[in-house]
Amino acid sequence: MSFDIPDDRRYQESHEWALENDGTVRVGISDFAQDELGDVVFVELPGEGDAVTRSEEFGVIESIKAVSDLYAPVSGEVTAVNEALFDAPELVNQEPFGEGWMLEIAADDTSELEALLSAEEYEDQIA
Amino acid sequence: MPLQTPPLRGIHDDRGAKFTEFGGWDMPVEFDSIQTEHAAVREDVGIFDVSHMGQIHVTGVDATELMQRLTSNDVSRLEVGDSQYAAITDEEGNIIDDTVVYRLPADGGDPTYLFVPNAGTDEATHERWIGYRNEWDLEATVDNRTDEYAMFAVQGPKAAELVATLADEPVDELDRFEARDATIDDVTCWTARTGYTGEDGFELIVPWPEAERIWSLFECQPCGLGARDTLRIEAGFLLAGQDFDHESDPRTPYEAGIGFTVDLETEFVGRDALERVNEAGIEEELVGFQLIDRGIPRHGYDITNTDSRVVGTVTSGTMSPSLEKPIGLGYVPIEYAEPGTTLQIIVRGQSKKARVETTPFIDTV
Numbered sequence: 001m002s003f004d005i006p007d008d009r010r011y012q013e014s015h016e017w018a019l020e021n022d023g024t025v026r027v028g029i030s031d032f033a034q035d036e037l038g039d040v041v042f043v044e045l046p047g048e049g050d051a052v053t054r055s056e057e058f059g060v061i062e063s064i065k066a067v068s069d070l071y072a073p074v075s076g077e078v079t080a081v082n083e084a085l086f087d088a089p090e091l092v093n094q095e096p097f098g099e100g101w102m103l104e105i106a107a108d109d110t111s112e113l114e115a116l117l118s119a120e121e122y123e124d125q126i127a
Numbered sequence: 128m129p130l131q132t133p134p135l136r137g138i139h140d141d142r143g144a145k146f147t148e149f150g151g152w153d154m155p156v157e158f159d160s161i162q163t164e165h166a167a168v169r170e171d172v173g174i175f176d177v178s179h180m181g182q183i184h185v186t187g188v189d190a191t192e193l194m195q196r197l198t199s200n201d202v203s204r205l206e207v208g209d210s211q212y213a214a215i216t217d218e219e220g221n222i223i224d225d226t227v228v229y230r231l232p233a234d235g236g237d238p239t240y241l242f243v244p245n246a247g248t249d250e251a252t253h254e255r256w257i258g259y260r261n262e263w264d265l266e267a268t269v270d271n272r273t274d275e276y277a278m279f280a281v282q283g284p285k286a287a288e289l290v291a292t293l294a295d296e297p298v299d300e301l302d303r304f305e306a307r308d309a310t311i312d313d314v315t316c317w318t319a320r321t322g323y324t325g326e327d328g329f330e331l332i333v334p335w336p337e338a339e340r341i342w343s344l345f346e347c348q349p350c351g352l353g354a355r356d357t358l359r360i361e362a363g364f365l366l367a368g369q370d371f372d373h374e375s376d377p378r379t380p381y382e383a384g385i386g387f388t389v390d391l392e393t394e395f396v397g398r399d400a401l402e403r404v405n406e407a408g409i410e411e412e413l414v415g416f417q418l419i420d421r422g423i424p425r426h427g428y429d430i431t432n433t434d435s436r437v438v439g440t441v442t443s444g445t446m447s448p449s450l451e452k453p454i455g456l457g458y459v460p461i462e463y464a465e466p467g468t469t470l471q472i473i474v475r476g477q478s479k480k481a482r483v484e485t486t487p488f489i490d491t492v
Contacts (some may be wrong), residue, residue, distance in 0.1 A: 038145075038353065039162045041446035042423050042453075060475065062423050064161045064446055065353050067475075086421075093160075 003031040005123050006097055010073070010116035013125060017097065018073035020110055025074050028101040029061065029092065032126045037063035040092040043085045045070075045102055050078045052105060054112050059102065061092065072105065074112045080104035133178040134277045134338040142349060150246025150368075152179035155351040165357050165448040167348035168324050169489075172283035174345045175355055181249025182276050182332065183256065184231075186239040187267030193260055194240050198228060199380060199397070201390040202240070205230040210304045210319055214380045214388045215244070215252070216397030220404055221377035223255075224248050224367060225385065227321055229306055241272075241317065241332070245367040249273040259396070277338035281345060282328030282358075287320075290329045293344055294318065298329065303492060311341055323355065325362030325491035357445050360454060363415055363486030369426055370413060370442040370456055379404050382458065384413045384486070412464045413442070415486035417454050418472060420479035424455035429473040430481075438463055441472060449489050456486075 005011075009019040015033035019026045034040065042062040052058045052072040059070040082101050085091055092100040107113075117125065130153040133139075139146075144155035155176060158164060167173040185194060194202040200213035210229040214222050224244050231239040244252040253271040260267055281290055291299035294309040298318050301307065306319030314337045322328035333341050356366065365371060365385065371378045380389050381404055391402050418424055424444030429437045444455030455472070463470060468483040 038157055039160050039448075042421070044421075062446075064357060064448070065156070067423075067425065 003035065003126065004097065005030070005119045007119035009097075010113050010118065011122035012071060012073050012116055014071045016071060016073055018113055018116060020107070020113055023107055023110060024079060025076070025105045025107045025110070025113070026101050027073060027103045027105065028096055029070070030122070031096050034093050034096045034100070037061065037066055037068065039064050040089045043089050043092065043102065045081050045085070046078050048078055048081055052076060052078060052103075070102070073116055074105055074107040074110070076105040076107040078103055079106045131179070133176055134335045135176050135178070135342055138339055138342065139176065139349070144349070144351060147352060149352055150179055150248070152246055154179050155349070157351040157353045158349045161351075161353040161357060162448045164348055164350035164354035168283045168326055168350060168354065168358055169449055170284065171348070172281060172285040172289050173348040173350040173354070174342070175280040175282065175350045176277070176342070177280050177330070177355075178277040178338070179246035180278050181244040181246070181252060182272045182278070183242050183244060183249060183253055184239070184270045184272050185242070185256065185267055186234040187237050187265075189265035190238045190240055190267045193256065193263075193265050193267045193269075194228060194242070195393055196263070196395050197256060197259060198226065198242070199389045199395055199401070200228070201393050202228060203393070207232050208305055208307050210306055210321060212385070212388055214385060215255075216380065216395070216401065217373070218397055218400065219377070220379045220397040220400035221373060222371045222380055222383060223373045224252065225365060225371075225388075229317070229319060231317070232308070243278070248367070275335055277333045277335050277342075279331045279333060279342060279345070280322050280324070280328060281331065281347070282322045282324040282326045284327060286326070286328040289345065289347060290318065290331075312344060314341055316341065323362075323364055324358040325364070325487060325489060326358075327492045356443075357448050360443050360445050360456065361447055361449055361487065361489045362491050363456070363488065365413075366443060378413075378458070379409070381405065381409045382411055382413060410460060411439070411458045412461050413456055413458050414464050415454065415456055415484045415488060416470060416472070416481045417452055417484050417488075418479055418481050422472070422474040422477070422479045423453045424457075424472045424474065424481070430457050430459055431471040431473060431478065432463060433469055433471065435471065435478065438470070447488060454484070454488055459483075
């Protein structure tokens with residue numbers, strides 16, 4: 001089975017993606033991760049203005065069969081939360097790289113992204 | 128110990144199934160999506176490979192007595208082609224396992240039974256039957272045939288139509304809990320109108336070498352153990368090892384809500400203890416609940432009362448695909464068991480409001 005791995009963003013080993021735009025980092029989970037989880041039925045996310053720390057938990061995603069923690073790819077302040085997921089968590093399954101995004105973080109230091117995996121490196125990890 | 132491989136492992140793999148270890152077996156947990164498979168069974172028809180369930184065959188002049196003395200229900204009521212749900216209990220009346228007992232056509236003139244213990248318990252159950260047979264000096268042959276037969280569950284409102292189309296016999300005329308031999312593509316399958324989803328449906332016991340061929344005739348949604356779990360929770364049915372666990376949390380059938388399987392007019396291991404429980408009444412009971420706050424209850428989460436005192440434990444929980452609400456099962460003291468009672472479930476450290484509900488959560492057959 002092959003999975004989408006867009007090369008415009010970076011990836012964590014824990015399967016979150018991070019897409020930077022002018023100092024703001026949008027975060028979601030990968031196509032591989034949503035497929036492994038199965039039907040996503042619940043997400044718990046921080047609120048706008050909350051601080052998140054790189055590599056630490058920022059939320060929880062639950063499918064029918066499993067519970068998984070979500071880890072921040074960068075440190076910073078949450079500037080937007082995708083509240084659509086509270087009513088339609090299945091967006092994570094349907095469009096993990098699009099409408100299924102979770103957070104936007106005003107990054108303290110965007111160079112933290114360099115420690116993450118490239119699309120190619122992430123593809124090797126899930127192979 | 129290596130995992131046991133079900134007879135259909137290869138074709139499940141080709142179909143893209145994901146697998147999980149269950150009761151020592153490597154079983155498909157999901158083919159397409161749990162919600163898709165769940166909906167197929169509630170609205171149409173789906174097929175499950177449940178070959179991990181045990182199959183124990185008992186025959187001989189004393190077969191009825193052996194079955195009567197080792198299961199909680201009244202086996203003597205079964206005519207050929209009947210089946211019944213029963214508990215297997217220890218001397219204290221605690222559930223070791225739950226099972227369905229089928230009365231088969233007589234083998235050489237002797238009464239003959241097939242019963243289906245849960246995955247991974249077939250060897251211990253076989254030994255239990257042999258041990259008691261020897262101790263009581265009964266004349267019965269007990270064979271563990273788990274490795275000889277596959278088992279399929281075809282479930283859903285259109286299951287009868289589908290099975291009847293494939294079988295040479297009018298299996299759609301069977302009543303609930305009735306069974307017969309039916310011929311499907313020249314293979315004799317023990318075909319019972321039973322199941323564990325809350326829907327109408329059939330369970331077929333199919334000779335292992337023919338399993339792939341027969342499975343492939345069923346053109347319907349293949350379903351995995353993930354959907355089986357959401358379906359059975361909605362129906363309020365117990366999962367062995369989770370809603371009762373003889374080792375970690377022994378429970379009587381009365382506590383587990385299956386007191387209807389106990390016939391105190393019969394003699395069986397655990398009967399006297401259960402008579403005492405029945406007279407004294409139970410202190411705790413398995414209840415269904417719905418989470419009112421956002422979150423999903425999971426096995427092992429604490430249940431508290433509104434004063435935040437821990438009063439019980441969640442045994443099963445899920446987001447109900449049919450109701451689109453988080454639901455679960457758990458043991459609580461009987462003073463909290465009344466439907467409508469407010470409880471709290473501790474979901475990853477946070478207290479979430481829940482309400483005791485009548486089970487089954489959905490309409491069942």
